[in-house]
Amino acid sequence: MLFEKANLKRPVSLDFVGMVCIVVITTAYVTYGACIIFGVVSGYESSAQITFLDLINGIAQIATALAFILAYVQFRKNRIQQRQAIIAKEAESQLEKMISVISDMEVGESSDLKNLNKSLTLLSNLATNFDELFKAMNEDIQKGIVRMQWQDMYFNYLSHALGDIDPVAILKKEASIDEAVLEEAVSEAKKESEAENILPVFKNYVFTDKLLNHPKIKETYSLIGKIDSLDMFVSHYLNDHNLNDLLYGLLSRIDIRVHAPLLAVSGPSDWALGKSA
Template identity: 45%
Template sequence: MLFEKGKKSKRNTLEGVVWYSTLSIICLFYIATGLVWLVDIFGDKIKLIEGMSVIAQLATAFAFLLALKQYIKNSTKERQTKLSDEAIAQVVKLNEVISDISVGADTNLENLNSCITKLANLAINFNAIFESLQEDIYKAIVRMHWQDMYFNKLSPALNNLSIEAILKKEAPDIDNIDFSIYETKEILEKSNTIEVFKDFVFIETLLESSNVKEYFSLEGKIESLDSFACYFLNNSNLNDHLFGLLSKVDIRAKAPLLAAAKPAAWALNKVGQEEP
């Protein structure tokens, strides 16, 4: 399956013990059988019935180990089922919050702050469950649901956040805001900016323009930005979530407005990498 990682050759510790024990029992079984045959051939005083009793005991132990293996398998399946169901339930909640994000002309900081905080909190719950899942078809299905949420719901919402709408609501004192927007677009048209980064460059250039910078700054205005960026926009942290795809996350392309708000360096750094 596309979203499922290859099965690991290394068994977990308990299964390894069971299999090695089973192999040992089989070997002992053949050894015991051979001894019984030797005793029978050479006429030792040991009775055949005693040898058969040993074999029966070994067979019982072998059957017990097989039953134990099946029990472990069933327990693992039950655990995986419960974890995957809860993980998918968390994805459903994520989708519900994303649906509440106001975009376009309705974009506003109050709504954005509320939704970003809720999404960051839900991400903590989801990741705790996701990391507890063993790598199998259940985790692959959860990964598929998460990717659907990410690319079909979250990404479009983040891309449709409007800096113009925020400025008109949060900084009504800015003179000729429409002219500043027009002027910034003209500058962008003349630049050689890569297409996927055009929205980010537009927002950043507009916020840095003298007419806007004096009255408004997006930095520090979005609550839980760092946590949200860490869980949803950190390429390193999303490696497992995005397995099976060639996508590489760049906050400037995925969420240009949030990128312009400048989250802390640690939120976007590779795992284990210190801030510069």
């Protein structure tokens, strides 16, 4: 894991030492057991007779060797499960922090660029932590639960918050635009977004795009370059390819124009929406 520093004071892995010990012990027990069973320890003398007790002892030696192997396998399994549980717990903690940040986002008529910048930066940092934890997990029921909890955070909290950001409210607070000009731009944008050839899921995007690119608005104000951590946020939360593993089990796909219209027209870089190397 990216944040997990290697233990430089332990040059020899304990797993390697344990494996060597298991191999040595297993080889010794199995060899001794086989020797007893086949009479090798008696020097192949024709007069030597293998008693029933000798046979039992030989089998017992082999069983003991197998017990060592099973004990080591169980030890490894327990270590993996313990690590998995610790990572899962911390991943859930990151999701709870995400939901807390999302709950503090100002949307609707209260939409504010300063609050949006702060929220996106915090969410980007949390996503970096979460992604590293998620990648470090083995695929099992715990990872499936964490995936389900991420989907809950995304579709029940984040998606709604991003969709409720009001570009008009931001323009009123950030730009010195005449009220009559703004009303005209809003009216024209609404008209174009409600055209019959526009799919319902894209209406908010078309409205936001037409509003911010209205000639009288664009010459006065532009969101391009004004949203902090835009590319990082888009890469973590709105890149369908990067979210493929987290969306496993769903038919839903992510389109930035649907889930975050304002961010879609704010000029995210191509790499933020493209496939990661």
